Amino acid sequence: MQLFHIRYRNTQGTLMRILNAASRRGLELPAVQAAAAERDHQVTLALDVNQKQTGQLYREWYSIADVIHVGSGAAHTAAWVSHHPPAGVTLEDSRAAARA
Amino acid sequence: MLKGADIVLQCLRAEGVDLVFGYPGGAIMPLYDALDGSGVRHILTRHEQGAVFAAEGYARVTGKVGVAMATSGPGATNLVTGIADAKMDSVPLVCITGQVRSALIGTDAFQETDVFGVTLSLTKWSRLVRNIDEIPDVIAEGFHWARSGRPGPVVIDIPTDMLKAKKEFSGPSEFTPHARPADANADGGFTDTVVALLRQSAKPVALVGAGAKLSGAIPDLRRLLDRLSIPTFATVHGLGAVDPQAPYYLGMVGMHGTRAANMALHETDLLLVFGARLDDRVTGEPTRFAPHAKIIHFEIDPAQLDRVRPCDLPVIGNLADTIPAFEAELQRHSLPDFGGWRAAACGPERAELDPRGLAQPTIRFLDELFSRLPEGSVILADVGQHQMWAAQRYRSSSPRGFITSGGLGSMGFALPAAVGVQLARPDACVLCVSGDGGFQMNIQELATVHRLGLPIKMVIIDNKYLGMVRQWQQLFYQRNYAETDLSDNPDFVEIAKAYKIHGFRMNEDAMREFPVSPETGDQIDRFLRSPKPELLVFDCAPEANVFPMVPAGAPLSEMMLEE
Numbered sequence: 051m052q053l054f055h056i057r058y059r060n061t062q063g064t065l066m067r068i069l070n071a072a073s074r075r076g077l078e079l080p081a082v083q084a085a086a087a088e089r090d091h092q093v094t095l096a097l098d099v100n101q102k103q104t105g106q107l108y109r110e111w112y113s114i115a116d117v118i119h120v121g122s123g124a125a126h127t128a129a130w131v132s133h134h135p136p137a138g139v140t141l142e143d144s145r146a147a148a149r150a
Numbered sequence: 151m152l153k154g155a156d157i158v159l160q161c162l163r164a165e166g167v168d169l170v171f172g173y174p175g176g177a178i179m180p181l182y183d184a185l186d187g188s189g190v191r192h193i194l195t196r197h198e199q200g201a202v203f204a205a206e207g208y209a210r211v212t213g214k215v216g217v218a219m220a221t222s223g224p225g226a227t228n229l230v231t232g233i234a235d236a237k238m239d240s241v242p243l244v245c246i247t248g249q250v251r252s253a254l255i256g257t258d259a260f261q262e263t264d265v266f267g268v269t270l271s272l273t274k275w276s277r278l279v280r281n282i283d284e285i286p287d288v289i290a291e292g293f294h295w296a297r298s299g300r301p302g303p304v305v306i307d308i309p310t311d312m313l314k315a316k317k318e319f320s321g322p323s324e325f326t327p328h329a330r331p332a333d334a335n336a337d338g339g340f341t342d343t344v345v346a347l348l349r350q351s352a353k354p355v356a357l358v359g360a361g362a363k364l365s366g367a368i369p370d371l372r373r374l375l376d377r378l379s380i381p382t383f384a385t386v387h388g389l390g391a392v393d394p395q396a397p398y399y400l401g402m403v404g405m406h407g408t409r410a411a412n413m414a415l416h417e418t419d420l421l422l423v424f425g426a427r428l429d430d431r432v433t434g435e436p437t438r439f440a441p442h443a444k445i446i447h448f449e450i451d452p453a454q455l456d457r458v459r460p461c462d463l464p465v466i467g468n469l470a471d472t473i474p475a476f477e478a479e480l481q482r483h484s485l486p487d488f489g490g491w492r493a494a495a496c497g498p499e500r501a502e503l504d505p506r507g508l509a510q511p512t513i514r515f516l517d518e519l520f521s522r523l524p525e526g527s528v529i530l531a532d533v534g535q536h537q538m539w540a541a542q543r544y545r546s547s548s549p550r551g552f553i554t555s556g557g558l559g560s561m562g563f564a565l566p567a568a569v570g571v572q573l574a575r576p577d578a579c580v581l582c583v584s585g586d587g588g589f590q591m592n593i594q595e596l597a598t599v600h601r602l603g604l605p606i607k608m609v610i611i612d613n614k615y616l617g618m619v620r621q622w623q624q625l626f627y628q629r630n631y632a633e634t635d636l637s638d639n640p641d642f643v644e645i646a647k648a649y650k651i652h653g654f655r656m657n658e659d660a661m662r663e664f665p666v667s668p669e670t671g672d673q674i675d676r677f678l679r680s681p682k683p684e685l686l687v688f689d690c691a692p693e694a695n696v697f698p699m700v701p702a703g704a705p706l707s708e709m710m711l712e713e
């Protein structure tokens with residue numbers, strides 16, 4: 051189980067789009083908490099996902115118009131194999147891996 | 151003071167809209183009432199699905215935002231397939247739907263549907279207008295998202311009381327997006343890595359998708375490909391992006407791609423992807439896709455990365471920026487000689503399309519049609535066997551010259567889309583190729599064609615089957631042709647006649663001679679050059695198949711060349 055923290059502008063449908071990115075993949079949503087966070091909003095999701103799904107979710111969440119930031123509470127970065135920004139490793143790391 | 155409906159239309163004009171497609175109904179009547187004198191021309195289709203496909207056709211051929219309008223409830227739900235189609239194929243589209251009046255929302259009122267909810271997962275952005283004051287901002291933001299980045303569909307749902315209400319109107323709004331994470335490669339720092347990978351490679355290839363057209367980077371891309379001169383192929387939406395005469399071009403790749411393209415993709419050690427999603431129809435079995443290759447993915451939408459297989463180097467950004475940066479870096483380096491690999495990949499024994507191809511009368515027929523088209527023509531293909539035959543035989547270098555529903559595969563797309571294309575390109579020859587199944591899915595748009603006098607050239611490839619499904623039944627379901635028989639098709643020529651459109655039939659016998667007889671050639675020329683709409687029904691062998699074919703779940707290297 052992994053925690054994701056997504057900061058977003060609380061416009062119509064944005065929270066639903068965030069949740070839909072998970073539900074369209076058949077993922078269970080055992081815990082969802084959304085609340086105001088400073089000037090924006092933040093939703094925290096607990097999801098049971100593999101690394102490929104994590105990468106897809108990061109990128110799909112970022113493609114939602116009013117999503118501002120995606121973060122993760124779990125220390126997945128060290129084992130990250132899908133290294134595409136915005137996802138957790140630097141571009142330098144990404145380029146070095148491609149050359150290897 | 152202006153009514154909300156007038157404000158909507160003024161805001162549309164401010165976004166450059168002069169043509170919309172739609173179908174009126176109760177909740178959207180105030181908007182229709184305001185059309186006259188607004189400067190926005192409305193095209194009445196005969197079904198809302200026809201309207202949204204027509205708007206898509208307009209958008210696909212112009213690159214501008216297409217606009218469709220419909221009323222609440224069934225009007226709005228009839229747009230849904232077109233919205234999903236636009237999402238899959240990255241088509242800039244704004245759908246404006248009427249909604250029941252605000253006080254009735256949520257009461258299951260007559261013709262109430264939660265169109266915002268229904269389309270949430272299909273749209274790039276959407277809004278239910280709650281206050282007349284929001285209208286200018288909502289339209290400005292909607293058009294921004296429809297056309298920015300990877301283009302896509304937007305829904306704006308407006309309750310009928312918002313359209314009737316009045317307010318002081320100070321002019322259309324401008325939308326400024328909030329700050330987003332910067333494009334990862336905005337610094338151009340990827341280029342040395344791409345060049346380094348090319349220098350390490352022995353068998354590089356390039357795959358071109360729709361993004362090349364959407365970005366407007368075709369001249370840059372062609373110059374780059376000429377410099378690289380590596381085996382190159384296109385997805386169905388990439389057709390026309392590469393000059394088909396280029397010696398390194400291998401045609402379409404994927405499930406019904408050429409043997410040469412699929413084999414080169416299977417053998418490559420470095421795959422450069424330019425603006426393609428790499429969906430399953432392109433990759434075949436994902437775990438065996440380009441098994442020896444590193445993948446460099448040039449893509450504007452990060453959400454498209456790694457869907458089927460992780461790429462090794464993402465190059466996120468607009469191709470109009472990233473390709474020139476790549477080319478500039480290339481000029482400072484020499485590359486290995488890829489001539490041997492190119493010769494092997496493009497050799498004549500590989501480049502042959504379909505061993506039975508030219509012997510197949512329907513393919514010969516499409517070749518005849520396409521070869522006689524005037525410069526600047528636009529071909530639309532519906533969905534099914536004829537679509538793949540047409541894609542295989544498309545030989546134009548016109549980037550927006552081949553239009554089809556590729557991602558969603560929506561039967562019934564081509565005829566209404568051709569309406570939008572012909573309105574956008576009134577001087578072009580617009581050839582609409584459909585199957586007998588798909589044509590009947592939006593056959594009512596013959597009325598639109600007739601009313602507008604659009605000189606669309608409609609072709610039905612009539613095999614009296616749902617041909618592609620029947621082909622799969624033949625190959626993979628022991629010829630159990632369950633519910634694909636259309637042998638009781640109506641007489642399409644008589645139907646066209648009822649809509650006051652001239653039609654005629656041609657059968658395979660006309661294609662048995664090569665070259666075709668002067669009489670047949672003249673008949674095709676007269677058809678293509680008629681100033682009026684025309685229908686040509688081509689009787690196709692019922693069990694003609696599309697080959698090559700990669701069976702679902704197989705790698706691209708395992709093509710079927712015949713049954």
